[in-house]
Amino acid sequence: xxxxxxxxxxNKIIAIxxxxxxxxxxxxxxxxxxxxxxxxFSGKGLATGEPGMNIYSGKEPxxxxxxxxxxxxxxxxxxxxxxxMNITREKNDCIGCHKDGIRVGQDVATKIPESHxxxxxxAGIRYNCRQCHVPxxxxxxxx
Amino acid sequence: MGELTRREFLKRGGVIVSxxxxxxxxxxxxxxxxxxxxxxxxxxxDKAPCRFCGTGCSVLVGVKDGKIVAVKGDPESSVxxxxxxxxxxxxxxxxxxxxxxxxxxIRKKNGSYDKQGELTEASWDEAMELIAQKAKxxxxxxxxxxxxxxxxGQWTIWEGYAASKLWKAGLQSNSIEVNARHCMASAVTGFMxxxxxxxxxxxxxxxxxxxxxxxxxxxxxxxHPILFSKITDRLLQNKNAQLINMTTISNRSSAMAAKEIIFxxxxxxxxxxxxxxxxxxxxxxxxxxxxxxxAFKRGKENIGYGLEDRFAFEDEPKASDFQAYSQFVxxxxxxxxxxxSGVSRDDLYQLARLYGDPKLKVVSLWTxxxxxxxxxxxxxxxxxxxxxxxxxxxxxxxxxxxxxxxPSACGTTREVGTFxxxxxxxxxxxxxxxxxxxxxxxxxxxxxxxxxPTFHAIEMMKALxxxxxxVFWSQTANPxxxxxxxxRYRKAALKxxxxxxxxxxxxxxxxxxxxxxxxxxxWVEKEGAFGNAERRTQFWRRxxxxxxxxxxxxxxxxxxxxxxxxxxxxxxxxxxxxxPQSYPxxxxxxxxxxxxxxxxxxxxxxxxxxxxxxxxxxxxYHQTRGLRWPVVDGKETLIRYREGYDPYVExxxxxxxxxxxxxGGKAVVWSRPYEPPPExxxxxxxxxxxxxxxxxxxxxxxxxxxxxxxxxAYPHATANLHPEDASKLGIRSGTKIRIxxxxxxxxxxxxxxxxxxxxxxMVYVPWFDEDVLINNVTLDxxxxxxxxxxxxxxxxxxxVV
Numbered sequence: 001x002x003x004x005x006x007x008x009x010x011n012k013i014i015a016i017x018x019x020x021x022x023x024x025x026x027x028x029x030x031x032x033x034x035x036x037x038x039x040x041f042s043g044k045g046l047a048t049g050e051p052g053m054n055i056y057s058g059k060e061p062x063x064x065x066x067x068x069x070x071x072x073x074x075x076x077x078x079x080x081x082x083x084x085m086n087i088t089r090e091k092n093d094c095i096g097c098h099k100d101g102i103r104v105g106q107d108v109a110t111k112i113p114e115s116h117x118x119x120x121x122x123a124g125i126r127y128n129c130r131q132c133h134v135p136x137x138x139x140x141x142x143x
Numbered sequence: 144m145g146e147l148t149r150r151e152f153l154k155r156g157g158v159i160v161s162x163x164x165x166x167x168x169x170x171x172x173x174x175x176x177x178x179x180x181x182x183x184x185x186x187x188x189d190k191a192p193c194r195f196c197g198t199g200c201s202v203l204v205g206v207k208d209g210k211i212v213a214v215k216g217d218p219e220s221s222v223x224x225x226x227x228x229x230x231x232x233x234x235x236x237x238x239x240x241x242x243x244x245x246x247x248x249i250r251k252k253n254g255s256y257d258k259q260g261e262l263t264e265a266s267w268d269e270a271m272e273l274i275a276q277k278a279k280x281x282x283x284x285x286x287x288x289x290x291x292x293x294x295x296g297q298w299t300i301w302e303g304y305a306a307s308k309l310w311k312a313g314l315q316s317n318s319i320e321v322n323a324r325h326c327m328a329s330a331v332t333g334f335m336x337x338x339x340x341x342x343x344x345x346x347x348x349x350x351x352x353x354x355x356x357x358x359x360x361x362x363x364x365x366x367h368p369i370l371f372s373k374i375t376d377r378l379l380q381n382k383n384a385q386l387i388n389m390t391t392i393s394n395r396s397s398a399m400a401a402k403e404i405i406f407x408x409x410x411x412x413x414x415x416x417x418x419x420x421x422x423x424x425x426x427x428x429x430x431x432x433x434x435x436x437x438a439f440k441r442g443k444e445n446i447g448y449g450l451e452d453r454f455a456f457e458d459e460p461k462a463s464d465f466q467a468y469s470q471f472v473x474x475x476x477x478x479x480x481x482x483x484s485g486v487s488r489d490d491l492y493q494l495a496r497l498y499g500d501p502k503l504k505v506v507s508l509w510t511x512x513x514x515x516x517x518x519x520x521x522x523x524x525x526x527x528x529x530x531x532x533x534x535x536x537x538x539x540x541x542x543x544x545x546x547x548x549x550p551s552a553c554g555t556t557r558e559v560g561t562f563x564x565x566x567x568x569x570x571x572x573x574x575x576x577x578x579x580x581x582x583x584x585x586x587x588x589x590x591x592x593x594x595x596p597t598f599h600a601i602e603m604m605k606a607l608x609x610x611x612x613x614v615f616w617s618q619t620a621n622p623x624x625x626x627x628x629x630x631r632y633r634k635a636a637l638k639x640x641x642x643x644x645x646x647x648x649x650x651x652x653x654x655x656x657x658x659x660x661x662x663x664x665x666w667v668e669k670e671g672a673f674g675n676a677e678r679r680t681q682f683w684r685r686x687x688x689x690x691x692x693x694x695x696x697x698x699x700x701x702x703x704x705x706x707x708x709x710x711x712x713x714x715x716x717x718x719x720x721x722x723p724q725s726y727p728x729x730x731x732x733x734x735x736x737x738x739x740x741x742x743x744x745x746x747x748x749x750x751x752x753x754x755x756x757x758x759x760x761x762x763x764y765h766q767t768r769g770l771r772w773p774v775v776d777g778k779e780t781l782i783r784y785r786e787g788y789d790p791y792v793e794x795x796x797x798x799x800x801x802x803x804x805x806x807g808g809k810a811v812v813w814s815r816p817y818e819p820p821p822e823x824x825x826x827x828x829x830x831x832x833x834x835x836x837x838x839x840x841x842x843x844x845x846x847x848x849x850x851x852x853x854x855x856a857y858p859h860a861t862a863n864l865h866p867e868d869a870s871k872l873g874i875r876s877g878t879k880i881r882i883x884x885x886x887x888x889x890x891x892x893x894x895x896x897x898x899x900x901x902x903x904x905m906v907y908v909p910w911f912d913e914d915v916l917i918n919n920v921t922l923d924x925x926x927x928x929x930x931x932x933x934x935x936x937x938x939x940x941x942x943v944v
C-alpha cells in the first residue's frame with residue numbers, strides 16, 4: 001500500500017528519524033541564514049500526523065458551566081450533551097428549557113432572545129437551533 | 144448600548160455606520176477566553192456576502208481599529224433575513240489564524256531555487272520573477288498549454304475574469320481550470336443540454352410557494368443550513384407542505400422530512416426514469432406542456448468513466464420523440480427500479496404521485512450527490528425530465544433547483560467561464576463566433592484565443608504527471624488535498640521538472656508541496672464580488688488591510704501579466720475609471736492608479752448585455768444586497784423563461800426556453816439509461832466509500848479549523864459506519880481503523896450512530912481533515928460529458944488498526 005506523500009509528516013516511526021535529521025538541517029540552514037539570503041519557513045499547518053476522535057463532554061444540562069461567547073452577538077455555544085435531543089417538525093427539544101430560561105440544576109438555561117421570534121412562535125428560519133449553536137469537544141486547534 | 148440601538152443601526156442598512164457607547168468583547172485572534180472589554184466607539188459596519196457556501200448570505204461586518212470584531216446576519220438580505228449559520232458567525236476569526244502567510248516563499252537551497260530545498264522567505268519581486276522565468280521557459284519548450292492556472296469558485300468575479308483573460312488572450316493557453324469542475328460541472332452540462340443556458344430558472348423565493356421539497360442526495364441541513372431553514376420555515380407555516388429526503392445516508396435533513404428514502408449508490412438514474420415511467424403510465428403528465436414546450440433527444444450510451452489518460456468523449460445527440468421516450472422509460476418498471484435501488488414500489492409510486500399531482504407545487508433540490516457522479520450530466524437531465532413532463536417549472540413554487548457549493552461557483556467560474564472550454568456568458572472556445580466576440584471585447588487580434596480546449600481538471604493533473612503541464616498555479620484552492628486519487632497527483636507535483644505555485648492564506652497540504660507559496664489577501668481585505676446559486680451578484684468593499692505582505696490574487700495575476708509582457712490586457716484609463724474616493728481601494732487598484740475592479744467588471748458586463756446574462760452597472764451592486772440576473776432596465780429577474788417575470792420572453796409567448804434556439808425555444812427531455820458505476824464493492828473491497836462535508840467545516844478546513852469554536856465543534860474527520868457493519872467488523876465508536884482502496888489508504892477513528900448513518904455496506908468520511916487524507920483512497924473516475932469526478936462512490940476495505 002502506498003504511503004501518504006508528505007514533505008512534513010508521516011505516520012511511520014522511521015519518518016521521525018528523518019524529521020529529526022530534517023530539523024538538524026533546518027537549524028543549520030537557519031544558522032547560515034546570512035549566506036543563503038532568507039529565513040526558512042517554519043509553519044507546519046494543521047496536520048499533526050495523527051487522526052483524532054471527537055469527544056464531547058456528555059454532561060447533562062445543568063451540570064456543565066456556560067462557555068463564553070466568541071464575541072458579543074455570536075451564538076452561544078452548547079456546554080451540555082445534545083445527542084439525545086431532537087429537532088423535528090413536531091417537536092423541538094431545545095425549547096423546553098431555553099424558551100423561558102428556566103433553572104436547570106445549578107445553572108439557568110440561556111433564554112432564547114426576542115430576535116428569534118416571529119409572531120408567537122420561534123421564527124422558522126431560526127428553528128434549527130443547531131445550525132448556529134454547537135457543542136464543543138475536547139482538544140485545542142493545533143495552530 | 145441597548146438592544147434597541149443595535150437593532151436601529153442594523154436597520155439603517157448597515158453600511159458604514161458608526162456606533163458610540165456600550166461594550167464589546169474584542170478578540171481579533173483566537174483567544175476568546177482572554178477577551179478584553181472595549182467600547183464600541185468607532186465600530187464601523189459594512190455589508191459583504193459570506194465567504195463560505197453558495198447560498199450567498201449577506202453579513203454585516205463590524206470593524207474596529209482595522210480588525211474585524213463582530214458579524215451579524217444582514218436583516219436587509221432576502222437570502223438570510225438577519226441570520227447566519229455557525230460558519231457565517233465565525234467569519235470574524237478566519238483571517239486571524241496565528242500562522243497566516245505574510246511573505247512570499249520560495250523553495251531554496253544555498254540561496255537559490257531548488258526543488259529539493261526548503262520554503263524560504265523571499266521578496267515579491269524575486270518570487271514573481273522566478274514564476275515568470277519558469278513560465279517563459281516552459282512556453283518556449285512545450286508551448287503555452289504546459290502553463291496551467293487552477294482557480295476556484297472562491298475567486299472573486301474579477302479575479303476569475305483577469306486570470307481567464309490573461310490565459311486565453313495573453314498566454315494563448317486554454318489550460319485554465321477551477322475546483323468548481325469538481326463541484327458544478329455536471330450542473331452546467333445538465334443545464335446546457337436541457338435548456339441551452341446555464342443556471343437555475345428560479346430563486347429562493349420559490350421555497351415560500353412550494354408544497355413538496357424533494358432532496359436528491361443533498362444533506363441541506365448541514366451543507367446549506369440557511370436554505371434548509373428557509374424550507375423549515377415553509378414546513379412550519381404550511382402543515383400540508385412536506386419534505387422528502389432521498390439519500391444514500393441517513394442524515395440530519397431527515398429530521399424535518401415526511402419520508403426518508405434510502406437508495407443504493409448510482410441508482411438515482413433508475414429512480415428518476417422509474418418515476419417518469421409511472422407518470423406516463425398513470426397519465427400524470429401535462430400533454431399540452433409537452434407538445435408546446437418540449438423536444439426529445441437521446442445521446443450515446445456505454446460512455447465510459449474517464450479512468451484512462453487522454454480519455455476523450457463527445458456526445459452525439461439524436462432527435463427522438465415522446466413515443467420513443469415512453470418506450471425507453473417503460474423498461475424502468477417499479478420492480479426493476481426496486482431491484483437496482485432498494486426503493487420499494489410503493490415509495491416510488493408515492494414519489495411519482497407527488498410529482499404528478501397538478502395541485503402540488505414541487506421544488507427538487509440537489510448538489511454534490513447528483514453532480515459528483517460518473518453520470519452527473521445524465522442525472523441532472525433526468526430530474527429535469529420530471530419537472531418538464533409535468534410542466535412544473537418556471538413558476539412560483541415549481542422548480543428544479545440545482546444548488547451550488549462555493550460562494551462564486553456561479554458568479555465567477557460558470558458566468559465568467561473559467562474552464563478550459565468556456566468563455567463568458569455561456570460561450571465556448573470551440574465556437575468561432577464566440578471567440579470572435581470575445582476577442583473584440585478584449586481588444587486582441589482575431590485568432591488570438593486557441594480554438595481547442597486543453598485539459599479539464601483531472602486531465603490537467605494527469606498532464607502534470609505525464610510532463611505535459613510543467614507550471615501549475617493554484618489560487619484560492621487546495622488541490623493537493625482535494626483531488627481524488629490524490630497519491631498519484633501529489634507524486635506528480637514532486638517531480639523534478641514540475642513547478643508548483645500556490646497562492647493561499649495559510650499553510651496547507653498544497654503549500655507543503657509547492658515550490659513557490661504566495662501569501663494572498665482574503666475576503667474583505669480586498670474588494671470583491673460573488674455570484675450565488677440564485678443568480679444573485681453581490682459586491683463588497685475592502686474593509687481591512689491584508690497582513691504583512693499578503694496581496695490579492697487579482698494583484699498577483701496582473702503582476703504576473705506584466706512580467707509576461709501582457710500588462711496591456713489590464714490597462715484602462717483613470718478618466719473612465721477613477722479610483723474610489725469615499726472608501727478604501729484594493730491593492731490592485733492602488734497599484735494600477737485607476738479603479739481596476741470597476742474597469743474589469745464593466746468590460747465583463749459587455750458579454751452578457753442583450754443575451755440574457757445582463758448585469759447592472761458596477762456601482763449599483765455596491766448599493767444593493769445583490770441583484771439576480773438578467774438585470775434589465777434596473778430590474779432583477781426572479782423567474783426565467785416565464786412571461787411577466789423574464790424580460791426576454793416576448794408578450795403572448797407564456798413560456799420560452801430561449802436558450803435553446805435550435806429547438807425553437809423548447810427544453811429537451813433526454814433518454815438516459817441507468818449504467819453501473821466503474822468500481823463496485825467485491826469480496827476484497829466490500830464497502831462503498833462516500834465522502835463529503837460536515838456543517839462546521841468549509842472544504843479542506845484550512846479556514847474553519849483555525850477558528851477555535853468551529854474546530855472544537857467538530858475537530859476531526861471520522862469514519863461513519865452503520866451499526867450492523869460495525870458490529871460485524873468488531874468496531875465501535877472510537878476504534879482506530881484503516882480504510883484502503885486499490886489506490887491508497889487513510890487511518891482514522893470510527894463513529895457508529897454518529898451524526899450520519901450510512902446505509903449498510905457504506906462508510907462516510909468527510910474530507911476536511913489534513914490528518915485524514917481520504918482522497919488518497921477515492922477514485923478519479925468522472926462523468927464523460929461534464930468531466931466532474933465522482934467523490935461519492937468507490938470500493939474500499941475496512942480494517943481495525
